[in-house]
Amino acid sequence: MSFEIRVVGDMPLEAEMDLDVALRKFLEQIGYISQAREENVGFVIFRECFLKRPERVWTAEEISSVAKTSKPTVYRYIKKLKNMGLIEEDVRKTDEHGPRKGYRMKYGDFVRAWSFVESHVKVSMENYRRSVEHIARLSKERL
Numbered sequence: 397m398s399f400e401i402r403v404v405g406d407m408p409l410e411a412e413m414d415l416d417v418a419l420r421k422f423l424e425q426i427g428y429i430s431q432a433r434e435e436n437v438g439f440v441i442f443r444e445c446f447l448k449r450p451e452r453v454w455t456a457e458e459i460s461s462v463a464k465t466s467k468p469t470v471y472r473y474i475k476k477l478k479n480m481g482l483i484e485e486d487v488r489k490t491d492e493h494g495p496r497k498g499y500r501m502k503y504g505d506f507v508r509a510w511s512f513v514e515s516h517v518k519v520s521m522e523n524y525r526r527s528v529e530h531i532a533r534l535s536k537e538r539l
Contacts, residue, residue, distance in 0.1 A: 399516050400479040402427030419443060428476055437465045438473045446483060450501035450509075455491070459499070474499055481513045 404425050412418040420439055424431045429438040440463045445454050459470045477483040477499075484502045488495045502509035 398479050399481060399520065400427075401481075401513060401517065403517065416443070419447070426480065428473075428480065437463050437469055438476075440464075441470065441473050442477070446477070446499075446501045447506060450506055451504035453488075453498035453500045455496050455498050481516055482509050 406425055409418045423429045441459055444462050445459050456467050456470050460467050478485055483499050485499055502512055
């Protein structure tokens with residue numbers, strides 16, 4: 397399973413009282429959207445679909461309609477969120493077209509989903525530490 401998130405040293409956003417400003421900054425910090433560009437599509441997808449209704453299962457078509465963008469663009473942002481561990485895939489949603497693949501915030505809750513991400517970061521950092529120790533041992537033996 398692929399896991400990818402950007403980690404930066406920054407202050408908590410607790411002083412920011414504007415939801416959109418705090419959310420945009422957070423999404424930039426974790427690497428979901430870029431600070432250099434006005435990435436309104438990714439922001440809208442996260443805010444209007446997964447944050448506003450975290451328990452709801454969304455099809456790519458529904459997300460595309462909400463964000464007013466193409467399905468390939470939706471899939472690009474879904475891939476980023478899946479790689480971070482924030483959303484679940486293969487949740488089945490049945491509509492007039494039958495069962496379809498859907499997506500929702502992992503566990504249907506942003507805080508719980510983020511706890512999952514934190515556990516992945518912790519494991520990844522421990523693996524990095526073990527790799528560094530191994531490389532250091534090898535360098536002492538061979539250099």
